[in-house]
Amino acid sequence: MNFKDMINEQGICILEESDKKQALLKLIECAVNQGAVHQEKTRELTERIFHREGLMSTGIGIGIAIPHVRYEGVKKPLIVMGIQPRGVPGYAAIDDQPVQLVVMIIMGKNQHREYIDLLSHVVRFLKSDEIKNKLLQAQNAKDAYNLIKGA
Amino acid sequence: MVEWFNSIVNSISVSHLNVLIILGLALFGGTIGGKLFQKIKVPQVVGYIAIGIIIGQNLLHLVPLSVVKKFEPFNYFALGLISFMIGGELKLSALKKYGKQFISILFFEALGAFFFVSILVFIIGMFLLHNLVVSLVMALLLGSMSAATAAAGTTDVLWEYKTRGPLTSMLLGVVALDDILALFLFAVFSSISTMFLGVRGGNVLNELGGLGYELGAAVIVGGGSGYVLARLLRTFLDENKTLTFSIGAILLVLGLSVALKIDMLLSSMIMGILITNIAPIRSKEVFKLLDRVATPIYVLFFVLVGTSLNLGGINVVIGVLIVVYLIGRTAGKMIGARLGGLLSKAVPTVSKYLPLCLFSQSGVAIGLAILAQQRFPENIGGTVIVIITATTFLVQLIGPPFIKQAVVKAGETGLNITQDDLIKTIKTGEVLSKKSPLIAENTSLKKILAIFSRNDELYYPVVDKKKHLQGIISIDSIKETLMAQELSDFLLAHDIMEPPVTTCTATTPLTEAEDIMDHYHVDYLPVIKEDNVTEGVVERRGIQRYVATRLLDVENKTRSLG
Numbered sequence: 001m002n003f004k005d006m007i008n009e010q011g012i013c014i015l016e017e018s019d020k021k022q023a024l025l026k027l028i029e030c031a032v033n034q035g036a037v038h039q040e041k042t043r044e045l046t047e048r049i050f051h052r053e054g055l056m057s058t059g060i061g062i063g064i065a066i067p068h069v070r071y072e073g074v075k076k077p078l079i080v081m082g083i084q085p086r087g088v089p090g091y092a093a094i095d096d097q098p099v100q101l102v103v104m105i106i107m108g109k110n111q112h113r114e115y116i117d118l119l120s121h122v123v124r125f126l127k128s129d130e131i132k133n134k135l136l137q138a139q140n141a142k143d144a145y146n147l148i149k150g151a
Numbered sequence: 152m153v154e155w156f157n158s159i160v161n162s163i164s165v166s167h168l169n170v171l172i173i174l175g176l177a178l179f180g181g182t183i184g185g186k187l188f189q190k191i192k193v194p195q196v197v198g199y200i201a202i203g204i205i206i207g208q209n210l211l212h213l214v215p216l217s218v219v220k221k222f223e224p225f226n227y228f229a230l231g232l233i234s235f236m237i238g239g240e241l242k243l244s245a246l247k248k249y250g251k252q253f254i255s256i257l258f259f260e261a262l263g264a265f266f267f268v269s270i271l272v273f274i275i276g277m278f279l280l281h282n283l284v285v286s287l288v289m290a291l292l293l294g295s296m297s298a299a300t301a302a303a304g305t306t307d308v309l310w311e312y313k314t315r316g317p318l319t320s321m322l323l324g325v326v327a328l329d330d331i332l333a334l335f336l337f338a339v340f341s342s343i344s345t346m347f348l349g350v351r352g353g354n355v356l357n358e359l360g361g362l363g364y365e366l367g368a369a370v371i372v373g374g375g376s377g378y379v380l381a382r383l384l385r386t387f388l389d390e391n392k393t394l395t396f397s398i399g400a401i402l403l404v405l406g407l408s409v410a411l412k413i414d415m416l417l418s419s420m421i422m423g424i425l426i427t428n429i430a431p432i433r434s435k436e437v438f439k440l441l442d443r444v445a446t447p448i449y450v451l452f453f454v455l456v457g458t459s460l461n462l463g464g465i466n467v468v469i470g471v472l473i474v475v476y477l478i479g480r481t482a483g484k485m486i487g488a489r490l491g492g493l494l495s496k497a498v499p500t501v502s503k504y505l506p507l508c509l510f511s512q513s514g515v516a517i518g519l520a521i522l523a524q525q526r527f528p529e530n531i532g533g534t535v536i537v538i539i540t541a542t543t544f545l546v547q548l549i550g551p552p553f554i555k556q557a558v559v560k561a562g563e564t565g566l567n568i569t570q571d572d573l574i575k576t577i578k579t580g581e582v583l584s585k586k587s588p589l590i591a592e593n594t595s596l597k598k599i600l601a602i603f604s605r606n607d608e609l610y611y612p613v614v615d616k617k618k619h620l621q622g623i624i625s626i627d628s629i630k631e632t633l634m635a636q637e638l639s640d641f642l643l644a645h646d647i648m649e650p651p652v653t654t655c656t657a658t659t660p661l662t663e664a665e666d667i668m669d670h671y672h673v674d675y676l677p678v679i680k681e682d683n684v685t686e687g688v689v690e691r692r693g694i695q696r697y698v699a700t701r702l703l704d705v706e707n708k709t710r711s712l713g
Contacts, residue, residue: 052645055593060641072650094640109650113631116647120635127637 003103003122006079007148010034012141015084015102020091024049024067027082027104036078036106044073045106059093063100064126068119072109079118080104083144085136100136101126125151170221173214176206177454178447185450196453196517197544203457214458222455226525227415229452231405232445233518234334234416238423239438242431253324256491256501260325260509261298261332263487268479269294275475279468285531288344289472292527292535295336296519297480300326301511301547308554315567316712317498318558322508325488330515337519338417341526342366348527368413373421376404380422381430384437393433394440416522456521460536469534473541480542484509500712504557510550512543566709573701579664579678580657582697583687589614592621592645596632599644603629610675610688613648620677620685622648654679657686664689 013030017023028049032042048069052058059065065088080103087098103122107115126132131151138144184202185195206213269290276286305326309319342365380400384393404422408415426434485506492502520539524532558564588602590611602611603626613622628647632638654677655664664676674691 052643055643055645056595056641058641066641068646070646112628112647112649116631116635116638116642119642119646120638123635123637 003079003118003125004148004151006077006118007081007145008034009141009145011078011080012144013080013082014138014140014144015082015088018084018086018088020053020088020099021050023082023084023088023102024053024104027067027080027102030080030082031078031104031106034078034080035076036080037073037075041073045069049104057092057094059091059099060123061093061095061097062127063087063093063097063132064123065091065093065099065102066105066119066122067102068105068107068115070107070109070111070115074106074108077108077111077114078106079122080106081144083135083138101132170218173218174451176213177203177451180206181450181454191548196449197540197547199450199453200457200460200517200540203454204460205457206454207458207460209460214455216459219455219459226452226455227405227409228402229448230416230518230522231401231419232441232448234420235401235423236438236441236445238420238425239427239434243428244431252495252497253321255495256321256488256497256505257325257328257332259491259494260300260484260487260505261329261336263485263490264297264480264483265294265336267483267486268297268476271475271479272472275471279471284347288347288527289531289535291340291344292337292519292523292531293472293476293538295333295340296516296523296535296539297333297476297483297512298336299330299333299512299515299519300484300509301515301543301550305508305511305550305554308551309558309567312555312558312564313567313572314558314563314565315709316500316561316563318500318504318508318561318712319563319567321497321501321505322554325505325509326511333515333519334420337522338366338414338420341523342414345526365413366417368411369408369417370421372404372407372411372413373418374425376400376407376418377422377425378429381426381433384426384430384433390436390440393437394444397437397441398444453517456524456536459524460533460540469537472534473538473545476538476542477545480512480546481510498712500561500563504561507553507557510546510553512539512546512550517543562708562712566705568702568705570698570702573705574661574665574698577661577698577701578657579655579659579661579676579689580686582661582689582694583657583678584608584693587611587687589618589685589687590624590644591616592643592648594644596639596642596647599624599629599647608688608690608693610690612651612677612685612688613644614685618684620651620654620679620683621645623651623675623677623688624648625675651677655689656680661694665691665694 011030011034013026015023015026017026025046028042028046031037032039032045037045048071049067052069053067057065058067082102082104084100084102087100088102089098091099093099103126105115105118105122107118131147134147135144138147180202181199184198186198188198188201189195205211207219208214208216272293273286273290276289277283280286305322309322346361380396383396387393387396400422401419404419405415408418426437488506488509489502491497492505497505516539517536520536524536526532527535584607587606587608588611590599590602590613592613592615594602599611609626611624612620613624615621622645624644624647628649632642632647635642652671652673653667655667657678657680659667659678668674668676668691675688677688678686680686
């Protein structure tokens with residue numbers, strides 16, 4: 001299970017939002033549309049995502065954030081990604097820099113090992129400046145998707 | 152053909168049938184009576200006798216005395232069997248094992264009862280009966296019987312409270328062996344008594360000579376037969392022959408003793424003593440086999456004893472003697488045990504509490520009373536058996552509570568336990584490590600690693616601000632993160648915890664907690680309060696360690712008792 005295999009074109013969106021809450025909600029909407037959880041469980045997913053953010057920001061620095069959740073309500077493990085080249089201010093990332101790439105990881109309750117692997121894989125993948133910069137220049141989801149697949 | 156059949160039918164007379172009905176009644180009724188008495192912790196033998204009293208001459212008159220007389224040879228056999236088996240209890244190795252202290256306490260408590268009962272009964276007897284010989288004989292007989300302490304009513308209390316320690320060992324030893332002292336006292340003093348009563352006639356020298364002959368011949372007959380039996384048992388190993396030879400040997404010894412006019416019970420007891428000591432392993436099997444066939448014989452025997460008892464003879468004198476006997480026996484045993492303990496420098500708990508443990512009385516005293524009844528005139532034998540039966544009933548009711556108090560005060564309860572017994576008494580909350588921390592959801596991986604390195608547990612509960620359980624972090628969940636160094640700055644307890652499978656409370660019995668773990672195939676169980684506040688996690692190895700520590704405590708406590 002890795003980032004490249006799990007992401008798909010529909011799971012990538014170029015974000016217009018420039019505030020943390022709106023950006024996360026947009027990604028949650030995207031995840032629900034992709035079938036991560038049942039439609040009626042949207043609220044629970046939202047609560048979980050924001051609960052985790054409340055514990056500590058998932059902004060890991062250098063413009064990247066990885067909001068993530070793992071619980072029994074998840075129907076299908078999923079990654080969605082939001083790109084905001086101007087950056088989302090107020091994300092409270094470790095280095096206080098605006099977040100440009102938001103990768104949301106949603107996993108099932110018993111996927112502890114895959115979850116950690118995937119988190120680790122995503123971090124390593126995006127920490128490469130070259131890929132990150134190319135992604136930020138992508139005009140649409142298709143470009144971004146091809147970029148990831150080709151990397 | 153028809154004539155032959157008719158002659159058979161005619162030969163079965165009504166009186167024969169009655170004997171069979173009596174036997175059946177005695178066995179059924181006796182067994183039921185025994186069970187009923189056992190429920191109130193009175194030895195079954197008292198129940199057998201009670202049934203005999205009910206169906207006998209006192210109440211229902213179902214069994215005429217003439218019929219009871221027909222059973223005399225059977226009664227001898229039953230008594231011979233009882234004596235033989237009692238003899239089998241006297242293992243010289245046991246005497247050696249318990250040592251000096253034990254011998255001292257044993258002799259003081261048994262002889263204490265003997266002297267107190269003898270003296271008190273003699274004085275009161277003289278006062279009430281104005282007959283020197285009858286008072287003296289009754290005093291000596293009751294005194295000898297009072298030395299015995301019953302295992303029944305004693306061991307079941309010890310077992311129930313799982314006791315262990317010096318008091319328990321001493322009590323078990325004393326109870327096992329003071330019967331033998333009672334038997335010897337009885338053998339000697341009943342012989343002397345027949346001399347006083349002039350049953351045999353002749354002068355004192357002749358009497359003493361007769362006594363010497365009786366004891367000597369009993370030793371020769373019993374010992375010789377025991378030796379021959381032991382040799383035979385070495386040759387014939389199968390169970391049927393073992394049993395048949397043993398019963399045959401008992402019957403032969405009894406018959407020889409009758410022919411030689413010596414004490415048949417002393418002879419068969421000596422045979423029992425001999426084979427248990429010269430052929431300890433084979434004789435163990437002999438006693439086991441006899442024990443198996445003995446029950447119906449005992450039941451029948453004691454029921455018949457009950458039928459022959461004449462309760463019409465109970466009067467104020469016997470009532471007073473019952474009280475005197477109880478006082479003398481209790482005081483004698485208490486003072487004797489205390490003195491024996493102090494003189495032999497026994498540990499304080501033994502000197503202090505053993506005196507409270509020796510009230511039980513049963514089989515041996517009753518058996519001896521029955522011998523007395525057969526050997527002595529009704530005014531002595533009948534009185535003795537009524538006194539012993541009544542006092543057995545009474546002490547078996549009051550004895551066990553005293554033993555319980557003694558072992559509790561001596562601190563010996565709950566020490567004779569296995570791991571399984573112990574676990575059954577523990578609640579999950581006791582196992583919880585007080586030091587083991589709860590991990591907050593937002594604790595960083597670095598801090599979690601520090602917690603793991605500082606503490607001994609393999610599982611930690613992850614809680615929210617209200618301390619409600621959110622998940623569990625195990626050494627396994629940590630292991631996954633070791634390969635993901637880049638995450639160490641931002642992974643939190645919340646990210647790596649696993650959802651709890653199930654929970655229990657501090658009051659959940661430990662056995663139940665273990666069952667839950669088995670059911671869910673986990674090695675830990677979170678413990679939460681009723682308001683969902685998390686108390687901690689119990690681990691299987693923590694449980695094992697706790698139980699091992701507790702067992703060690705029990706061992707140490709037992710050792711500290713001396």
